[in-house]
Structures are given as structure tokens and as C-alpha cells.
Amino acid sequence: MSMMEPPNAPTTEEVRNALYKVLGPRIMNCYELKQVNGQRKLEYRARLNMPPPAEGCEVFVGRLPRDLYEDELVPPFLQVGPIYEVRMMMNFSGTNRGFAFVSYFDRETARKAIKKLDNYPIRWGHSIGVLQSINNKRLYFGNLPPGKEWKTQLLSFLKENTEGVTQVVVRAQRGCSNAIVTYSSHRAAAMARRALIPIKDYVFGPSCLVDWADPAV
Incomplete structure (x- = not known):
């Protein structure tokens, strides 16, 4: 304990x-x-x-x-x-x-x-x-492994496994990619985050981070 x-x-x-x-x-x-x-x-x-x-x-x-x-x-x-x-x-x-x-x-x-x-x-x-309270509707996906078309793959996977996806924006950086995924509501984003965190290593790689996006960005 x-x-x-x-x-x-x-x-x-x-x-x-x-x-x-x-x-x-x-x-x-x-x-x-x-x-x-x-x-x-x-x-x-x-x-x-x-x-x-x-x-x-x-x-x-x-x-x-x-x-x-x-x-x-x-x-x-x-x-x-x-x-x-x-x-x-x-x-x-x-x-x-x-x-x-x-x-x-x-x-x-x-x-x-x-x-x-x-x-x-x-x-x-x-x-x-x-x-x-900030009504955050966006999730951040960090350190996505290189070599994949993440926008297409993320959009397909998230629409199949979560509800309310409205936009996926991917930013490629040296050695990895980051993504911001927007949902239709804070509740939809919260439910997606809850579902994705336990499986993120298996689906996106062990270095991937899934969390709330910075509301100021």
C-alpha cells in the first residue's frame, strides 16, 4: 500500500x-x-x-x-x-x-x-x-517511431477503436513523429485516452507517449 x-x-x-x-x-x-x-x-x-x-x-x-x-x-x-x-x-x-x-x-x-x-x-x-476548467478535446501522441505514414494509420486505428475523432495532425521530427488528435468533445477525448494508455506500447511502440495536449499550443 x-x-x-x-x-x-x-x-x-x-x-x-x-x-x-x-x-x-x-x-x-x-x-x-x-x-x-x-x-x-x-x-x-x-x-x-x-x-x-x-x-x-x-x-x-x-x-x-x-x-x-x-x-x-x-x-x-x-x-x-x-x-x-x-x-x-x-x-x-x-x-x-x-x-x-x-x-x-x-x-x-x-x-x-x-x-x-x-x-x-x-x-x-x-x-x-x-x-x-479547460475543455480540452485534444490528445498528444509523442515519440511515434519513424518510417510509417502515421496520419493515415492513426486516423484509421482511432476511428475504429475510439469515438469522436475529428482531426489528426502529424508533425515529423528528426527520428520520430508527434501527433495532435482532436475529438468532438472533452468526454470523447477522455474516454479515448483511458482506452489507449493501457495498449499504447503494443500499438504505437514502447517509447510512445499518449496524454492530454497542451491547451496553449
């Missing part, structure tokens, strides 16, 4: 019960907590009857203690305004990965959350970082 990961992480049901205690049934009855593909989601129940929030309504929350869960994270963000969704990134052990995403119903509330909660002391001596 890693020294960085505390034992006996709570189950989703235990976190749900803790949320009921801190938020009360009136608020919690409006939300559903569930684990989905490496993340735990607290979702507004009536979301299916309304359009999703516009871009700019989500904030990124970093520097989370690994043994912190929704019962500590949600209350300060809920004080800023009504929450549409919370996504906490989880390890297989049940601890968090150090970051989460909080979506509000409008951009103004998201901006207020950044202003009020960036460097907020979530625990004694431990402050969190809150900033605008």
Missing part, C-alpha cells in the same frame, strides 16, 4: 450518508451520487429535463488532500450557489486523485467560486486551488 494513500477509503454509500448529514435531506434529495469510470459524480437529479450548462460554467479544483471526499468538498462550493454536478477523480483504492471538477448552472456563479474559493483553506493548513 502506498504511504500516500490512507487505508479504508469510504465506499460511495458511506460518502452518500456523510453528505446527508452535512447537507440535510432537503438538498441531498435533489442529487444523485454514483461512481462512473474512475470518477464519482454528484449530479443534479433534474438535469435530464434541462440543457447542460454552457461552456465556462465548470471550475477545476486542485490540491485536494487524498483522503478528502465530497462531504468536505461540496459544502463550500454549494455556499457560492446551486451546483449542477461535481466530478471527483478517483483511484482504484477509493481515494481521490487530488483534483475534481464542479459545474454550476451559469458562468457568473463559476466566476464567483473561483474568486471566493481559490486558496480556500479546505482543512487547517491545507488550501485548495480553484480555476476555470
